[in-house]
Structure formats: C-alpha cells, structure tokens
Amino acid sequence: MIALLRLFRFLRGSGRALALSFGLLLASTALGLVQPRLIEMAIDRGIEEGSPRAILWGAAGIILAAVLAAGLNLASGYALIRSSQRMGYSMRNALYRKVMGFSFENLDRWRTGELMVRLNSDVNTVRMFVRMGMFIIVQSVIMIAGTVVAMYLTDPGLARVMAVFMPLILILFFGVANLIRPLFMRVRIALDALNNTLQENLAGAKLVRAFARQREEIDKFARRNRDLFIISMNVGYKLSLFFPLFFLIAQLATVVVLWSGGTTLISESLSGAAGNLTLGKLIAFNNYATMAMFPLLMLGMVLNFVSMAMASAIRLEALFAERASVQEHPAPRRLPSLRGEIRFEGVSFRYGKGERALDDIHLVVHAGEKLGIIGATGSGKSTLAHLIPRFYDPEQGSVWVDGINVRDLAFDTLRTRIALVLQETVLFSGTVRDNIAFAAPDAPSAELEHAAAVACADEFIELSPEGWNTPVGQRGAGLSGGQRQRVAIARAVAARPDVIVLDDVTSSLDAATERRIIENLYREFQGRTAIIISQKVNTIRHADRIAVMEGGRIADVGTHEELLRINPTYRTIHETQAGIGSEGSASV
Ligand SMILES: Nc1ncnc2c1ncn2[C@@H]1O[C@H](COP(=O)(O)OP(=O)(O)OP(=O)(O)O)[C@@H](O)[C@H]1O
Numbered sequence: 284m285i286a287l288l289r290l291f292r293f294l295r296g297s298g299r300a301l302a303l304s305f306g307l308l309l310a311s312t313a314l315g316l317v318q319p320r321l322i323e324m325a326i327d328r329g330i331e332e333g334s335p336r337a338i339l340w341g342a343a344g345i346i347l348a349a350v351l352a353a354g355l356n357l358a359s360g361y362a363l364i365r366s367s368q369r370m371g372y373s374m375r376n377a378l379y380r381k382v383m384g385f386s387f388e389n390l391d392r393w394r395t396g397e398l399m400v401r402l403n404s405d406v407n408t409v410r411m412f413v414r415m416g417m418f419i420i421v422q423s424v425i426m427i428a429g430t431v432v433a434m435y436l437t438d439p440g441l442a443r444v445m446a447v448f449m450p451l452i453l454i455l456f457f458g459v460a461n462l463i464r465p466l467f468m469r470v471r472i473a474l475d476a477l478n479n480t481l482q483e484n485l486a487g488a489k490l491v492r493a494f495a496r497q498r499e500e501i502d503k504f505a506r507r508n509r510d511l512f513i514i515s516m517n518v519g520y521k522l523s524l525f526f527p528l529f530f531l532i533a534q535l536a537t538v539v540v541l542w543s544g545g546t547t548l549i550s551e552s553l554s555g556a557a558g559n560l561t562l563g564k565l566i567a568f569n570n571y572a573t574m575a576m577f578p579l580l581m582l583g584m585v586l587n588f589v590s591m592a593m594a595s596a597i598r599l600e601a602l603f604a605e606r607a608s609v610q611e612h613p614a615p616r617r618l619p620s621l622r623g624e625i626r627f628e629g630v631s632f633r634y635g636k637g638e639r640a641l642d643d644i645h646l647v648v649h650a651g652e653k654l655g656i657i658g659a660t661g662s663g664k665s666t667l668a669h670l671i672p673r674f675y676d677p678e679q680g681s682v683w684v685d686g687i688n689v690r691d692l693a694f695d696t697l698r699t700r701i702a703l704v705l706q707e708t709v710l711f712s713g714t715v716r717d718n719i720a721f722a723a724p725d726a727p728s729a730e731l732e733h734a735a736a737v738a739c740a741d742e743f744i745e746l747s748p749e750g751w752n753t754p755v756g757q758r759g760a761g762l763s764g765g766q767r768q769r770v771a772i773a774r775a776v777a778a779r780p781d782v783i784v785l786d787d788v789t790s791s792l793d794a795a796t797e798r799r800i801i802e803n804l805y806r807e808f809q810g811r812t813a814i815i816i817s818q819k820v821n822t823i824r825h826a827d828r829i830a831v832m833e834g835g836r837i838a839d840v841g842t843h844e845e846l847l848r849i850n851p852t853y854r855t856i857h858e859t860q861a862g863i864g865s866e867g868s869a870s871v
Pocket residue numbers: 391634637640658659660661662663664665666667706787818
C-alpha cells in the first residue's frame with residue numbers, strides 16, 4: 284500500500300483537478316440520494332392521497348436529479364482522466380530516464396522483457412487504479428455513508444436490520460481479497476517470465492531458426508504461458524466466489540427488509556395505529572438498501588484492483604529504487620576536448636561475483652598514441668575498454684584520462700570525447716544516414732561523407748541504389764555483417780572524438796578492406812589517441828605499441844618487433860596466423 288501511495292507523487296500538479304473531480308463526484312452522488320425520497324413523496328402524497336400533481340412533481344424531480352447527477356458524474360470523470368493520464372505519462376518518462384541512466388552493470392541484471400512489462404503494463408495498472416479504482420472507492424464510500432444516513436432518516440427500525448447485513452458483505456469481500464492478493468504478484472512474475480521468453484526469442488528469431496529450435500522454443504513459451512494461465516485461472520476461480528455470495532447476502536437483506544417492513548405495515552393497519560412507516564417509506568427504504576448494496580459490490584471489485592495496483596506499484600518502486608551502479612560525480616569536470624592520455628593504475632574488475640576479468644592492470648596510453656590490444660578470447664580486452672568511458676567502474680585501482688580520475692569527469696565529456704565502437708554492432712532502424720549521424724545529428728553532409736570514407740563505408744553506400752537513404756532494418760537488417768561494422772565505425776568517426784576505441788570491429792571484413800580502414804584511421808586520428816583491439820596480429824601490427832592480454836592481465840607491451848622477441852604468446856599467435864598464410868585471417 285505504501286508503494287502505491289508513494290507513486291501518488293506523480294499526481295503532483297494535478298491536485299486542483301483531483302479536488303475538482305472528487306467535489307463533482309460528491310455533488311453527483313448526493314443528488315443520487317434524493318431520488319428515493321422523491322419516490323416516497325410520489326407514492327405517499329401522490330398515489331395514497333390521490334394527487335396527480337405530486338406524482339408529476341416527483342417524476343420531474345427524479346428526471347432533473349438524474350440528468351444533473353449524470354452531468355456532474357461525467358465532468359468528474361473527465362477531470363480525473365486528465366490527472367490519471369498525466370500520471371501515466373510522467374511515470375513512463377521517469378522510468379525511461381531511470382533506465383537510460385543505467386550502467387552496463389545494471390543492464391546486465393535487468394532483463395529487457397521485465398523492463399518492458401514495467402514500463403507498459405505496470406504503469407497502466409497503477410494509472411487505471413487512479414482513473415477507475417480511486418473514482419469508485421470515493422464514490423462508493425460517499426454512497427454508502429449517504430445511504431446509511433438516508434436509511435436512518437427514513438426508518439431507524441429497518442436501518443437496524445440492515446446494520447447486520449452490511450458488515451457481513453464487508454467481511455466477505457475482505458476475505459476474498461485476502462485470498463487473491465498474493466496471487467497478483469505471482470501473475471506479474473509469470474507475465475515477466477513470458478515476456479522475457481518472448482523478447483529473447485524475437486531478438487534471436489533467426490538463431491532459433493538457424494538451429495531448427497522452433498519446437499523447443501514453442502514448448503518453452505507454452506510452458507511460461509501455461510504458468511500464467513494457471514495462476515490467472517486461480518485468480519478467476521477465487522474471484523468468482525465473491526459474486527454468488529454477495530448476491531445471496533443482498534437478496535437475503537431484501538427479503539428481511541420486506542418481511543420486517545411488511546409485517547409492521549400490516550400490523551399498523553390492522554391495529555389502526557398510524558405508525559411512522561408508510562408504504563412509500565418502505566419502498567424508499569428498499570431503494571436505499573439496494574443503493575447501498577451497489578457500492579458495496581463495486582468496492583468488492585475495486586479491492587482486487589487495489590491489490591493488483593499494489594503489486595504493480597511495488598515493482599515500479601523497485602525499479603525507481605534501483606541505483607545506477609555507475610554514478611556521475613555530483614559536480615563533474617567538463618572538458619571541451621581531451622589530449623587523450625589514458626592511464627590504468629592497478630585496475631582489477633570482476634562481473635558480479637565471478638572470477639576476476641581484469642587483474643591489477645597497469646597501462647599508460649600516451650596522448651596521440653595508436654595502441655593495439657591483442658589477446659585470446661575472454662582475456663579481458665573488451666572489459667578493459669569498457670572501463671574507460673565508465674560503462675563499469677573498477678573494483679580496485681583507478682582509470683585516469685588526461686590526469687583526471689574518470690570518476691570526476693562528466694559522462695558527457697567521457698562519452699562524447701571518447702568514442703567506443705562496441706564489439707557487438709548495434710544499429711537502429713532508419714537509414715544509413717540516420718545511423719552514421721547518430722552521435723552527430725547536426726554534422727554537415729560533407730563530414731558524414733568523410734566519416735564514411737574513413738570507414739570504407741562509402742563504397743557500398745554509393746553502390747546501393749538508394750545511397751545514403753538505404754533503409755536499415757531492426758538491428759541492422761538489410762546490411763551485411765561487414766557493412767554494419769563499417770557503418771558503426773563511420774558513426775564513431777563522425778562524432779569527431781578525441782579518443783577512439785575500436786573493439787574488434789573489423790572482424791567481419793576481408794583483410795584488404797580491414798587494412799585500408801586501419802590506415803585511414805591512423806591518418807584521420809593523427810595526433811589523436813586510438814586504441815584498436817583485435818585477435819589478429821595483422822590488425823594491430825603497425826600500432827605504435829601493442830599490449831598483449833592474457834587471463835585478465837597485461838603480459839607485455841611493446842612494438843610488433845619487440846613482442847616477437849620477448850612475448851612467446853604473441854610470437855605463437857603471429858606464427859599461427861601467418862602459418863595459415865591467408866593474410867592472417869584466422870583468429871586465435
Ligand atoms: N557482461 C558480463 N557478465 C559477466 N561476465 C562477463 C561479461 N562480459 C564478459 N564477461 C567475462 O569476463 C571475461 C573477459 O571478457 P571480455 O569480454 O573482456 O573478453 P575479450 O578479451 O573481449 O574476449 P573476445 O576476444 O572474445 O571479445 C570473460 O571470462 C567473460 O566470460
């Protein structure tokens with residue numbers, strides 16, 4: 284409940300609209316309470332006393348009150364729709380900002396499907412609670428209070444009879460709600476699991492087909508779907524207990540009111556003693572009793588709404604509470620440009636509780652230097668690169684850029700002045716131009732074309748009929764692996780960074796194209812720092828210096844010739860790749 288109430292902070296600024304809405308609702312409900320009294324008047328003064336005028340007035344009053352009440356109710360709903368939609372809108376934006384602030388480490392832990400359920404379904408549940416749930420609760424409470432007062436005013440004796448039944452119904456729906464509440468959280472969790480499966484499957488749709496695993500994946504999905512089905516059914520079964528029991532109690536109440544009121548009326552007329560109760564009053568009372576039952580029924584249904592919203596609220600608050608594991612310094616240093624000196628001082632790092640992926644790294648990359656990093660798969664090359672723009676923070680030691688600890692630098696400086704081309708190429712849907720201009724949306728065409736030329740992407744762009752407007756599908760569909768890599772390199776070059784880091788991004792290219800791109804990059808980045816990671820000696824052999832990584836450590840640093848002399852691993856890699864003969868296109 285607390286989590287749900289805390290989410291009401293997103294209603295800030297809607298205070299007036301909410302007050303207006305509930306004010307209108309109060310007025311509309313109060314008008315609704317007048318109706319039975321008008322019926323009573325029409326019967327007791329009209330029918331019983333034979334006055335058609337009284338009947339007419341009664342009927343006119345009923346219509347007027349009903350129309351007015353409907354109008355007020357409608358206005359109240361409108362006022363609430365705006366507030367609830369605004370709440371949903373700002374919650375979604377806030378959650379999205381939150382996720383955007385996540386570090387790689389946070390992203391490793393939160394699964395995409397889960398985040399999607401939270402941003403869509405959970406936000407909607409909470410929003411609907413504000414729109415419908417709160418509306419119904421307020422309306423029901425007003426109606427119950429109003430009808431109880433009206434019943435006492437109409438006939439205190441009958442009101443005491445009703446006093447037995449109303450709490451009975453309250454007990455009933457709290458009981459049912461208690462049965463169901465824990466199930467709602469399980470429904471959400473099952474929904475998460477289903478969405479994760481769906482999302483991963485769709486993302487890996489081609490892989491599933493490539494390995495002919497559709498059957499297994501369909502089964503996996505069916506299992507998750509079945510979990511959701513069973514839990515939801517369970518909720519439905521328990522929920523369906525409520526209605527028959529409710530109607531039973533409600534009918535019983537009517538019967539008792541009729542019996543007790545009817546016998547009183549009969550005995551009054553037999554004894555000739557005019558009592559307080561009249562036929563009109565009995566009918567009015569019965570109307571009130573029915574009117575009191577209706578909000579009770581609504582409350583019962585809404586209680587489940589509340590439980591559902593509570594489960595969603597807890598999940599949303601958990602997401603809001605997630606702290607980005609890499610936090611920007613509160614008063615960060617912003618630099619317009621970097622010289623490009625990068626220093627690792629005793630840096631160690633591990634993913635979660637795993638083995639050390641980096642172990643006591645000491646390394647200086649001089650400003651303007653071209654540094655190659657080579658090492659077997661899993662030796663920690665990508666991890667090392669990710670620490671420079673603070674995708675992760677080291678567990679021990681520190682990373683320095685231009686003599687400033689990266690923890691003191693603004694994200695903006697780190698990530699726009701340093702361009703890291705990730706090992707896994709990610710392109711967005713759009714055109715080739717959109718993708719290359721991603722980090723430099725205002726760059727003139729000439730600059731984008733230059734960047735494309737550096738990455739040797741111009742060749743295929745110009746050859747394709749639509750040129751720069753060649754559409755790129757989801758995750759780069761429509762382009763070959765090598766084309767994607769070249770677009771990704773061009774994207775980084777177009778951003779005009781002071782430091783570029785290429786994480787094995789020429790792996791899909793033929794040796795000749797690869798060599799041209801590296802040469803272009805050396806020329807383009809003359810005076811700027813470039814770090815080139817690869818498993819191939821040929822990719823990095825002309826770098827100023829080369830670092831050899833082995834099992835999370837830096838084994839040696841030197842030029843190609845020096846390493847051939849001093850580092851046996853490097854020599855072996857070189858010999859293996861040269862031995863195969865074909866321009867060293869084999870990997871380690
Ligand atoms: N996100 C992650 N979560 C957990 N462990 C990871 C993660 N990324 C990498 N690792 C582990 O850290 C170690 C170093 O991985 P890293 O990606 O840095 O290697 P690499 O040298 O870049 O390899 P490759 O040449 O294959 O790209 C590996 O043992 C790997 O399993």
